[in-house]
Amino acid sequence: MKNYILISVCCIIFCFSISPLFAQKPDSATVARSVDFVKMTDGVWRHISHVWYMGEPVPSNGLIIEADNELLMVDTPCNDQQTDSLLRWADKTLHKPFRKVIATHAHGDRVGGLATLQKHGIDVWTTPLTGEWSVKRGYGAPSKAILPNDTTFRFGKFTLRVFFPGAGHTVDNIVVGIAEPRIVVGGCLIKTAETQSVGFIGDAVLNEWSNSVRKVEEQFSTASVVVPGHGEPGDKGLFQHTISIIEKHLKQRPAKK
Numbered sequence: 001m002k003n004y005i006l007i008s009v010c011c012i013i014f015c016f017s018i019s020p021l022f023a024q025k026p027d028s029a030t031v032a033r034s035v036d037f038v039k040m041t042d043g044v045w046r047h048i049s050h051v052w053y054m055g056e057p058v059p060s061n062g063l064i065i066e067a068d069n070e071l072l073m074v075d076t077p078c079n080d081q082q083t084d085s086l087l088r089w090a091d092k093t094l095h096k097p098f099r100k101v102i103a104t105h106a107h108g109d110r111v112g113g114l115a116t117l118q119k120h121g122i123d124v125w126t127t128p129l130t131g132e133w134s135v136k137r138g139y140g141a142p143s144k145a146i147l148p149n150d151t152t153f154r155f156g157k158f159t160l161r162v163f164f165p166g167a168g169h170t171v172d173n174i175v176v177g178i179a180e181p182r183i184v185v186g187g188c189l190i191k192t193a194e195t196q197s198v199g200f201i202g203d204a205v206l207n208e209w210s211n212s213v214r215k216v217e218e219q220f221s222t223a224s225v226v227v228p229g230h231g232e233p234g235d236k237g238l239f240q241h242t243i244s245i246i247e248k249h250l251k252q253r254p255a256k257k
Ligand SMILES: [Zn+2]
Pocket: 011, 105, 107, 169, 170, 188
């Protein structure tokens, strides 16, 4: 379990170059608990949870989507305490319960709040592969590890598509697209424009990563906002940005003997 906590922290820290936003250090206890919320458009919020690592707060992105009487979350905050904060905020601010959570791969910054959600009776949906890895890594079994690799469904006024493009950051990484307003949650498969680093690649499949991103780019060719796992969202340019980071890394990697 300890190893996986370390992996999660490493995943987060290496995935992201600290932005100037955090140049002024806030209180560490506040950061460890805190979750921020940014409204992206009507009915869609980005949640940003932080971990304090090596003296710096590191942010992770997820989404909250509103229907008339219920909410859907894409990716949990990094731990149970932050997930609890998110649930309290949603209760107070949006006055609706979460009915469904979709996790985009089995690392702590995506499924770290799984136990809290299950304590509240909220179903966590993943692909069977993410369900398997979530158990192997000690995060527990998602209640609905049955998502197909490509599936589209309605949630309130939104049409959502869950898509597995192939391996990259991990073997199980999926993306979630919202047809209108054309937002794609890329998770850790996609890099923010603020970084040039491949991030944590301990579980990555480097040779397949670029092709998987190309498939996302093809399938979501009309995306106007792309949300990476860490750092600020961008436009479709994040797809090619990510590919160039991976290709550069592959070229610089020492050849295998
Ligand atoms: Zn990860």
